[in-house]
Amino acid sequence: MEKRVTFSSWTIGILFAVPQLLLIFTFFYWPAGQAVYWSLTLQQPWGGGNIWVGLDNFRSILANADYWNSITASLVFAGISTGLAMFVGLVLAALTDRQLTGSRFYRVVLIWPYGIAAPALAMAFRFILAPEAGFMAVVNQVWPGFWDPGLDGTDAMASIIIAFSWKYVGYNFIFFLAAFQAIPRSLIEAAAMDGSGVVRRFWDIQFPLITPTIFFLLVINITESFQDSFGIVDIMTSGGPANATNLMVYKIYSDGFKGLDYSGAAAQSIILMVLIVVLTIFQFRFIERRVHYR
Amino acid sequence: MTIIKRGFAALAAGALSAALVMPAVAEPVKFDFWFGLSGDLARVVDTLCKNFNASQTDYEVVCTSQGNYDATLQNTIAAFRAGKQPAVVQVYDVGTATMMLSGAYKPADKLMEENGYKIDYADYFPGIARYYATSKGEMLSFPFNSSTPLMYWNKDAFAKIGKTEAPKTWEDVAADLKALKDAGYECPMAINISANESWQLMEQFSALHNQPIATKNNGYDGLDARLEVNKTKFVQYVTDLKKWYDAGLIKIKSKDLGQDMVQAFASGTCQVVLTSVGDHGTVGKTQKEGMNWDVAELPVYAGTERKNSLVGGASLWVLSGKSDAEYKGAAAFLNFIHDPKTALFWSTNTGYIPVTKSGFDYLKAQGFYDRAPFKGREVAIASLTASEPTEITRGVRLGNFTQIRAEFGTQMQAIFANKVSVQEGLDTLVKNGNAILDRFQQTYPGKTLP
Known part of the structure; x- marks a missing residue:
């Protein structure tokens, strides 16, 4: 006996799928297709015409040392900021989950950073991390020249990583906390009665049980760090100094919209899309094996 | 408001036309x-x-x-x-x-x-x-x-080193900055080295000294113009700026660091800045109480026949x-x-x-x-009309120049952070800038500038 609801005719099924397909087509396949077309041509910005150039745009981008620098910067940014945001989010969630004094308060407050728009957040961090006016000015008083994001690329990269991670700590915190609270209390209590301490319980019980959440957040954080970093870079560093923070997504914007090189920017966005797809496939292929779904 | 007003106007017009049968x-x-x-x-x-x-x-x-x-x-x-x-x-x-x-x-x-x-x-x-x-x-x-850009200078600070006139040559500027430093001023002169400062540091400097930025008369004569700032007097200028920066005579001021050039000058922190006459009003409105300052034409190197600055x-x-x-x-x-x-x-x-x-x-x-606060702005006209424009001081007509300015910022930052030498940085600027120009030319095949 077949108990599931099935549709006898193809047409009804397709009719149900049409609205969704239309949406995906309009907002994803069509623009993506357009980007592919643009990346294979040289577009005149004012729409005066275009020339078919095949893979020339990709060739010239991949032969450009600045572009490789941009890829490296993006990977460094993605790696460190994902690690930092997830680690801090995990620790905070684990502590909040222990029902320590004030945990209800923390539960609300720690979610806020994710609600702040990237440009507003970047303005705040620009002030906090300004070497002459903000909080770091105090540090510079003690060690002159210690902090100089205006000329030192490493300092500038650190600034945008801090700002981005701060925002995503809030996001990760929500999911980690939910995951921790989904673990049956009886398991933890039983372990406690057997004499295991907080750290032991964390590693042997909680951590293995939240691996699906960790995996989910890993994929999301890496993807977002490639895409959502734009506002922060634009306000805090504009890609400088000397291209040290010129992340791929920012380079697409500055080449395309400031430089009016629509074709080059389209080619770069195709490369970025492929990179994110490959990274995601990689994660599903190799990291998901270690995830225990219940 | 305008909608309401227009509504009334329409009503009135309608009433009129109904009553008097007028259009x-x-x-x-x-x-x-x-x-x-x-x-x-x-x-x-x-x-x-x-x-x-x-x-x-x-x-x-x-x-x-x-x-x-x-x-x-x-x-x-x-x-x-x-x-x-x-x-x-x-x-x-x-x-x-x-x-x-x-x-x-x-x-x-x-x-x-x-x-x-x-x-x-x-x-x-x-x-x-x-x-x-x-x-x-x-x-x-x-x-x-x-x-057009001008040199803003703090008269009080210059009085301390016995000067009542603004320096006219870069040689004098160097000496005065040194004297200001010795007189205890932390920041004798402020510059910034982002894409925006390509204007006063590269484009205006080149025009004043009648030095080309690109071949083909700065691009006026064709899309196949290419940059050549790595072999003009501009190389010496960047070398000097870097030297003065290393000696503490010049400080970098930008909004990202806390205070931009104009604020640094208006607050009396820095004694000399090169910026647009457009900032004349801002400095006047935001200056430190009682500070005496004036504007002068941008300096040139000794022995240069001064040309007009660019608009x-x-x-x-x-x-x-x-x-x-x-x-x-x-x-x-x-x-x-x-x-x-x-x-x-x-x-x-x-x-x-x-x-x-x-x-x-x-x-x-x-x-x-x-009368104040407009007094001094006529210097801008003097600077713009210092000479009849030459083939090179007409302006800069290069495709995607915004990106070339961005490249200028990038390379200047690399130079000032000691990542590359002055010549290497400017060579890279020319190389990357020319790639941008190549691309622009390819996008408009067969077209010529009017």
């Missing part, structure tokens, strides 16, 4: 003007638009700020591709080459002629006119907000694809802006300079330059 009052022809200024300056433009609308009844200009120059150009391109472009748009100086090849404009000189306005093009300061004109001298757009700012382009009625309105608007009285209004409320000789004379006759 409704003709609505003024509306047309759009997009501009890239924001904040205080945007309010001045809005007033300018209101004044135009009040000055006649046939046309109504709707002025919309797009935030900044880049966004104005981007939004205009997007609107143009969708067929919803404004009639008049403000495009910044370095967007001129892009506009000229766009095929999206109606030549301003033709527009004025068709609509019966006589504009005396010889009345424009040559340094301003040539920047925006074609190689044959036709004006495709109208100069609007115009400025900065933006011009007004009329876009193609609008109705004749809108073009009539646009022509009336450009004519209004050309009027010396508008020049007085504009210069009084902003730091920008008049663009025509008659405008300048009118301002002088009104005693504009005799």
Whole structure:
């Protein structure tokens, strides 16, 4: 006996799928297709015409040392900021989950950073991390020249990583906390009665049980760090100094919209899309094996 | 408000026509003007638009700020591709080459002629006119907000080292900065090295010294022009700036670090800055109480025959694809802006300079330059008219120059962070800049600059 609801005719099924397909087509396949077309041509910005150039745009981008620098910067940014945001989010969630004094308060407050728009957040961090006016000015008083994001690329990269991670700590915190609270209390209590301490319980019980959440957040954080970093870079560093923070997504914007090189920017966005797809496939292929779904 | 007003006007008109069987009052022809200024300056433009609308009844200009120059150009391109472009748009100086090849404009000189306005093009300061004109001298757009850089210097600080005049050569500047440093000033001179400072550090320096930025007369004679700033006097200038920076005579000031150049000067922290005459008003309004300061022309190296500096700012382009009625309105608007009285209004409320000789004379006759806070701004005109423009000091006409400026910022930062030597940095600037120019040329095959 077949108990599931099935549709006898193809047409009804397709009719149900049409609205969704239309949406995906309009907002994803069509623009993506357009980007592919643009990346294979040289577009005149004012729409005066275009020339078919095949893979020339990709060739010239991949032969450009600045572009490789941009890829490296993006990977460094993605790696460190994902690690930092997830680690801090995990620790905070684990502590909040222990029902320590004030945990209800923390539960609300720690979610806020994710609600702040990237440009507003970047303005705040620009002030906090300004070497002459903000909080770091105090540090510079003690060690002159210690902090100089205006000329030192490493300092500038650190600034945008801090700002981005701060925002995503809030996001990760929500999911980690939910995951921790989904673990049956009886398991933890039983372990406690057997004499295991907080750290032991964390590693042997909680951590293995939240691996699906960790995996989910890993994929999301890496993807977002490639895409959502734009506002922060634009306000805090504009890609400088000397291209040290010129992340791929920012380079697409500055080449395309400031430089009016629509074709080059389209080619770069195709490369970025492929990179994110490959990274995601990689994660599903190799990291998901270690995830225990219940 | 306007909707309510218009509603009343329509009601009144309807009542009138019903009662007296007369045709409704003709609505003024509306047309759009997009501009890239924001904040205080945007309010001045809005007033300018209101004044135009009040000055006649046939046309109504709707002025919309797009935030900044880049966004104005981007939004205009997007609107143009969708067929919803404004009639008049403000495009910044370095967007001129892009506009000229766009095929999206109606030549301003033709527009004025068709609509019966006589504009005396010889009345424009040559340094301003040539920047925006074609190689044959036709004006495709109208100069609007115009400025040029000046050296701002703190008289009190210079008095401490026994100087009452601003230094005229870079050799003197070096000596004075050293003396200021020895007199205990932490920041004798402030610069910034982002894309924006390409204007005063590279473009203006090259013009004053009659040094080319690119071959083919800075791009005026063809799209195959290529950069050559790595083998002109500019190399020595960057070398000196770096040397002075290393010696602590120059500090880098930018908004990202806490205080930009203009704030650093106005607060008395730094004693010399090179910035636009457009900041003259800001310094006056925000300066430290009682500080004495003045402006002077940018210095040149000893033994240089000084040439004119370049105009900065933006011009007004009329876009193609609008109705004749809108073009009539646009022509009336450009004519209004050309009027010396508008020049007085504009210069009084902003730091920008008049663009025509008659405008300048009118301002002088009104005693504009005799009283504070406008005193000193005539130096900008002196700098712009220091010589008849040469083939090289007409301006810079290179495609995608915004990206070349960005490259300038990148390489200057690399040089000042000791990542590369001055020559290496400038060689990379030329190499990457030329790749940008290559690409621009390929995008417009077979086309030539007018």
